Ligand SMILES: Cc1ncc(C[n+]2csc(CCOP(=O)(O)OP(=O)(O)O)c2C)c(N)n1
């Protein structure tokens with residue numbers, strides 16, 4: 001339609017333009033008060049009502065436009081090669097595949113080098129919306145790939161955001177290389193924001209829960225520090241490391257200080273093995289025990305670790321309690337037992353346990369006088385053996401070493417590395433006259449295992465048709481859709497009563513990756529995205545059980561998954577609350593003979609996530625996910641899961657918002 005043929009009514013283009021110009025004038029008046037020209041323009045406008053409203057975006061002034069688009073005058077050109085280009089060469093020597101990170105000026109020098117000089121490959125920058133998500137992704141990635149990622153963060157505020165995820169990695173014995181940008185030189189750092197974002201010692205913030213940190217002051221120093229950081233983080237017990245990276249060092253050109261820069265070669269350090277005498281003594285105790293029990297938490301660092309635990313268990317026909325910090329032992333094996341197996345043990349070997357005391361003692365938090373009550377679970381003369389690499393890695397401040405437990409034979413050593421020698425020693429130590437008894441122990445275990453399995457199945461069937469959906473049904477409907485795929489359960493946040501490890505057959509080391517380590521909630525979402533990234537590259541199917549509380553700490557990681565095409569099936573355990581905390585407040589109320597104040601919600605005040613209900617499917621959809629929900633009827637779950645699995649197989653992340661029972 002041409003302008004000529006328009007009626008008065010349908011001529012919005014011109015009117016809009018005039019309104020717009022009038023609006024600009026008003027907005028201009030606010031910033032250039034008293035200007036007669038502007039005032040005149042305002043009063044002359046025939047659209048006074050509209051003119052009172054300023055448009056939301058104003059065209060830039062000449063000065064602003066020039067500042068935003070012109071080539072900066074005063075930077076000059078770098079003479080020679082940028083220091084951060086050399087840093088990129090160092091990083092590339094270590095085959096770090098990805099760099100999940102949130103951008104910041106304190107590392108702009110190395111950021112520019114990574115994407116321009118380094119071609120954004122090895123590592124590839126993955127845009128993160130929160131530093132905690134970046135570290136959480138690196139955490140999950142390592143547990144699949146067995147290789148660490150690095151992250152760059154704004155040395156002060158970014159590291160503050162990253163810190164809980166670093167603590168989780170510390171407690172979970174997972175390496176992450178955290179590089180924090182920092183403007184160290186007070187005389188040269190720009191005033192204003194960069195100075196707020198600089199500190200004398202940024203690493204101090206995370207020193208209590210990193211294995212090592214450094215602040216390199218020259219490029220050669222950086223090369224040494226980076227390779228050393230990598231080596232330390234990758235020596236069991238693994239752990240996060242931090243490097244403070246000076247902004248000036250990144251931006252300055254390489255100076256010929258009379259020494260040619262070089263990149264030190266990385267050679268992996270062999271993990272520490274248990275002392276030969278202690279191994280022999282442990283083997284003697286185990287071989288002669290009536291009822292030996294093996295308790296494992298983070299033993300299987302690799303696929304081989306699982307095989308070794310099976311070999312030890314079978315040599316002894318000993319019960320195995322897998323605490324699930326890693327996939328240590330197949331849950332389909334007849335020697336797998338629940339934690340109560342320790343009760344009748346005469347010898348217990350605990351390997352890479354984070355809480356030995358908790359294995360052999362129980363604690364009730366609301367005893368008679370409102371204080372905790374401790375009771376021993378084991379017989380007084382039970383002998384205890386420990387292999388733990390964490391004994392080599394103690395720090396004082398954070399209490400992740402747990403309560404003190406007296407142990408009879410202790411090895412400050414890596415369990416996986418010690419197992420081959422221990423298995424040989426056990427086989428050699430079994431007296432001939434004990435072989436028949438050991439075999440009989442195996443037969444009894446097979447019977448107990450079959451009975452236990454049946455009991456679990458019956459328990460899972462309870463409330464099968466309930467709405468909201470029971471956690472057992474949630475978990476089994478999911479399994480029905482993925483069982484023929486090469487699946488990997490990358491995380492299970494919240495509490496679904498342990499159904500996956502009780503009901504899904506898990507026989508490969510990537511079927512289950514363990515929990516967060518430090519129980520800092522907000523791990524599940526980013527770690528599952530990081531693990532799914534590693535599984536994507538290996539052609540596996542990733543599934544997570546995603547709780548509502550966990551997702552809301554930093555849901556922006558959903559966008560990172562969609563942006564970088566990371567396929568992941570997130571099945572929500574949406575119980576509309578922080579149910580763990582529901583139970584804490586309820587328990588204290590009960591103890592004090594009071595009715596818990598629920599307000600108008602399902603749980604005590606402060607523990608519900610409802611009214612309004614969060615539409616997680618819409619949240620995920622808005623960030624590029626395939627999503628569906630809320631699913632409340634159990635009959636709808638299977639068909640919805642089928643569609644979600646197909647979406648994931650097409651390369652997309654998919655989320656199902658499922659309303660569930662509390663646990
Ligand atoms: C960072 C952090 N804040 C608070 C807590 C305390 N906390 C432990 S479990 C929990 C509830 C988590 O809710 P959700 O993920 O929905 O799991 P649910 O208990 O409902 O199954 C909270 C808040 C924590 N562990 N970490």
Ligand SMILES: [Mg+2]
Nearest residue numbers: 548549577579
């Ligand atoms: Mg919840």
